Amino acid sequence: MAQSYLSLEFIDKTFERNGTKSEVLKQVSLGVDKGEFVSIIGHSGCGKSTVLNIIAGLIDATSGAVFLDGKHVDAPGPERAVVFQNHSLLPWLSVYENINLAVSKVFRGKKTKSEQHDWVMHNLDLVQMAHAKDKRPAEISGGMKQRVGIARALAMEPKVLLLDEPFGALDALTRAHLQDAVMEIHARLGNTMIMITHDVDEAVLLSDRIVMMTNGPAAKIGEVLEVPIARPRNRIELASDRTYLKCREAVLKFLYERHRFVEAAE
Numbered sequence: 001m002a003q004s005y006l007s008l009e010f011i012d013k014t015f016e017r018n019g020t021k022s023e024v025l026k027q028v029s030l031g032v033d034k035g036e037f038v039s040i041i042g043h044s045g046c047g048k049s050t051v052l053n054i055i056a057g058l059i060d061a062t063s064g065a066v067f068l069d070g071k072h073v074d075a076p077g078p079e080r081a082v083v084f085q086n087h088s089l090l091p092w093l094s095v096y097e098n099i100n101l102a103v104s105k106v107f108r109g110k111k112t113k114s115e116q117h118d119w120v121m122h123n124l125d126l127v128q129m130a131h132a133k134d135k136r137p138a139e140i141s142g143g144m145k146q147r148v149g150i151a152r153a154l155a156m157e158p159k160v161l162l163l164d165e166p167f168g169a170l171d172a173l174t175r176a177h178l179q180d181a182v183m184e185i186h187a188r189l190g191n192t193m194i195m196i197t198h199d200v201d202e203a204v205l206l207s208d209r210i211v212m213m214t215n216g217p218a219a220k221i222g223e224v225l226e227v228p229i230a231r232p233r234n235r236i237e238l239a240s241d242r243t244y245l246k247c248r249e250a251v252l253k254f255l256y257e258r259h260r261f262v263e264a265a266e
């Protein structure tokens with residue numbers, strides 16, 4: 001069988017702390033096509049970030065392997081850029097300098113200084129943040145910081161953009177604006193994107209497929225839902241779209257009927 005562009009093959013992950021083992025992931029396998037937008041949804045603590053961090057190479061799988069574009073990946077690399085929930089900008093650098101730091105590292109010897117400058121500005125334009133290029137992170141809002149984080153990740157020209165609850169800390173309106181920005185970027189650049197979210201509407205709005213994880217311990221992929229909605233997508237029009245509502249219901253049923261989160265007993 002042909003391997004997907006990004007392929008997770010039989011991933012197990014067991015953490016060990018003070019001699020106690022906890023089995024977090026069991027036999028997680030997933031194939032993602034080039035240009036696909038895939039969301040991962042599941043209850044808190046099931047292991048979503050662990051999956052993303054294994055793809056990013058930030059943590060090792062206990063067994064199994066990740067392949068990207070035919071190559072085994074087991075360490076971090078610029079072809080897999082991550083955007084975290086809380087921006088990870090360096091506070092002493094300006095918006096421009098934060099992105100330039102990544103650009104100069106990835107494109108050293110490949111782009112001239114002037115090309116690097118143009119590339120930084122191009123990516124700031126993509127997220128509509130060029131006007132704030134000289135501001136420091138403390139001087140801009142949470143939504144703006146996330147935009148800069150996305151620009152920095154895109155500027156590395158990653159093969160896969162990994163988004164770990166990128167809008168989780170934002171108010172509803174800012175979140176909606178950023179979701180639209182990410183949809184536009186995805187349409188324009190055709191990047192392969194994997195996003196963790198807790199938000200069912202966000203998952204349906206943005207994704208080509210939604211990966212639903214079972215509750216831990218030993219979480220696995222429970223179901224994968226196709227979202228057969230044409231792009232570009234408009235959130236207002238979709239609010240009454242039958243396919244949208246059916247997808248939404250399928251995810252809600254998975255999360256709240258078949259895999260209800262059981263609070264630990266007090």
Ligand SMILES: Nc1ncnc2c1ncn2[C@@H]1O[C@H](COP(=O)(O)OP(=O)(O)OP(=O)(O)O)[C@@H](O)[C@H]1O
Pocket residue numbers: 015016017022024042043044045046047048049050051216
């Ligand atoms: N470095 C670690 N050492 C030990 N246990 C860990 C480590 N990282 C994560 N875990 C445990 O693995 C499980 C899955 O964590 P993970 O952060 O992947 O879940 P999640 O689904 O992303 O959660 P949330 O939705 O709350 O962010 C949790 O029980 C967590 O405590």
